[in-house]
Each structure stands twice: as C-alpha cells, then as structure tokens.
Amino acid sequence: MQRIAVDVGNTGTKYGIFEGNDLIKQGYFQGVENIPVEITNHTFEHAIVASVSADTAAYTSRLSVTGNIVTLSEQTALPVLNKYKTPQTLGVDRIAAAVGAYYFFPGRNCLVFDAGTAITHEFITSDGSYMGGGIALGLRMKLKALHTFTQRLPLVDQIPDNFPVTGQTTQESILSGVLAGTVAELNGFIQLYSEKAPDLVVILCGGDAGFFESKLKGRIFVIPELVLIGLHRILTYNV
Incomplete structure (x- = not known):
C-alpha cells in the first residue's frame, strides 16, 4: 500500500507518493483548497505532514489513511x-x-x-x-x-x-x-x-x-x- 509525504512550504506545497522505499510520484500545489484529487480520492497506508507556514490540521484532515498520520514536530x-x-x-x-x-x-x-x-x-x-x-x-x-x-x-x-x-x-x-x-x-x-x-x-x-x-x-x-x-x-x- 502507498504512503504519502506532504511538505508545506512558504510559497507552496510539495508531495511525494511512495511505494515501499520508491518515490513513484511527486507534485506541487498552492493552498489547501487546491489539493489534487489524486491525494483526496486515494487512501494511503501512512502519511507524514510537515509545515513551515500553515496549520497542518488543514492538510491532515483532507487525507484518508488506514494507519498513522505523523505530524512532524x-x-x-x-x-x-x-x-x-x-x-x-x-x-x-x-x-x-x-x-x-x-x-x-x-x-x-x-x-x-x-x-x-x-x-x-x-x-x-x-x-x-x-x-x-x-x-x-x-x-x-x-x-x-x-x-x-x-x-x-x-x-x-x-x-x-x-x-x-x-x-x-x-x-x-x-x-x-x-x-x-x-x-x-x-x-x-x-x-x-x-x-x-x-x-x-x-x-x-x-x-x-x-x-x-x-x-x-x-x-x-x-x-x-x-x-x-x-x-x-x-x-x-x-x-
């Protein structure tokens, strides 16, 4: 099952989808309202969200995860x-x-x-x-x-x-x-x-x-x- 890493930066957000240790897809978007459907319509095994700007809850609440969501702190x-x-x-x-x-x-x-x-x-x-x-x-x-x-x-x-x-x-x-x-x-x-x-x-x-x-x-x-x-x-x- 796939995992996702979300990096919320000062000017935009990067994400990477992993299968095992392999980064199989990555992308970029600006603003929580613009999270791609390939993220919101997918269920991941685990997720990690890191942010230097916005509240991570706005992003973690949009993720469907069967296991753990780690908020990096x-x-x-x-x-x-x-x-x-x-x-x-x-x-x-x-x-x-x-x-x-x-x-x-x-x-x-x-x-x-x-x-x-x-x-x-x-x-x-x-x-x-x-x-x-x-x-x-x-x-x-x-x-x-x-x-x-x-x-x-x-x-x-x-x-x-x-x-x-x-x-x-x-x-x-x-x-x-x-x-x-x-x-x-x-x-x-x-x-x-x-x-x-x-x-x-x-x-x-x-x-x-x-x-x-x-x-x-x-x-x-x-x-x-x-x-x-x-x-x-x-x-x-x-x-």
Whole structure:
C-alpha cells in the first residue's frame, strides 16, 4: 500500500507518493483548497505532514489513511541525533533535508544547501548527528529587498544562468551583487566545512538548485526530492 509525504512550504506545497522505499510520484500545489484529487480520492497506508507556514490540521484532515498520520514536530522520533539547541524552533524542512542526506550518504559528513525562498544549509556528521546550519535570504528575496528598501533601484525579477561579475548597468550590477555574491557565499561555506570535514559530501536541493549546480566548487550532488525522501524516512522510522 502507498504512503504519502506532504511538505508545506512558504510559497507552496510539495508531495511525494511512495511505494515501499520508491518515490513513484511527486507534485506541487498552492493552498489547501487546491489539493489534487489524486491525494483526496486515494487512501494511503501512512502519511507524514510537515509545515513551515500553515496549520497542518488543514492538510491532515483532507487525507484518508488506514494507519498513522505523523505530524512532524520537535516531539517526533528521528533516525538521526538532533543536536540543535532549540529544536522547537527548527524548521521541519531543515531536519527532513538532514535526514534525507544521511539516508543517501550514511557514514559521511554532509553539507546540504536548500535553495528556495530562503537558502538554508545543514551539517550532518558521519555518525548521524545533526549539528545545525544557517538561514539566509534566497535569490528572489534579495532582489526584492533591494527594490523595496531603496528609492531608485529597479526590481529585477529574472535570474539568468549567465551574468556579469562586473556589472556595467544598474541591472547588471544588481545581478552581480546578488547572484555572484550568493555563489561566493555558498562556496565560502563549502570551504569552511571542508576544512573541518575533509570527506565532505555537498548536496543541493530546492527550487534554485539548478542555478547553483554548475557554479559551486567541487563535486555536487543535486537531489531535488531530498526533503520528501527525508520525510518518508522519518515516517518509516515512526510506524
């Protein structure tokens, strides 16, 4: 029987349907009123719902499940050791990404970048300890902030794959500062963590993972469905 993982984010909701350990279908929707009928018209064995924004009850109430529905929180048992000092404030997507990384690369030190609305990074040690990480503005948040909090800077709403390091117009200068600056930021973190963990595995997920894939130094693993797989591993650990 199939299981479902639901990840309610800041701008939309992702879901993954699993059969055994295999992710057989995934999708995206915005707003609880737009849950696809393939979810609401289907009965699942177990489910897990994680949210960084909305009340999970609005989503769990729409699911038909014969077994358990796990609502991910700081009380949920995890297959990694959570060493975050304030687990009650930890974003559920962050710990799910960490669990997903440890599932794919057990026994390795892992650095995960989730490049979405915000850009987060997570560090998981080779013994399965989640140590924490960082939270920063995502690319579009940076572009919007420059426009919103200044008088004359235009809103740049396109993120080209190629951009000048030395901007010769205001728009090019914004792209250089935001895009090249953020690439340098992530490369800087890779360098810092590589110094403390020489065998480091670097993983990218999130909506802007494709933008960063070819721009970061060293070997990078892009796993777009990392959070969903991490959620499913947590679900499996709890049922």
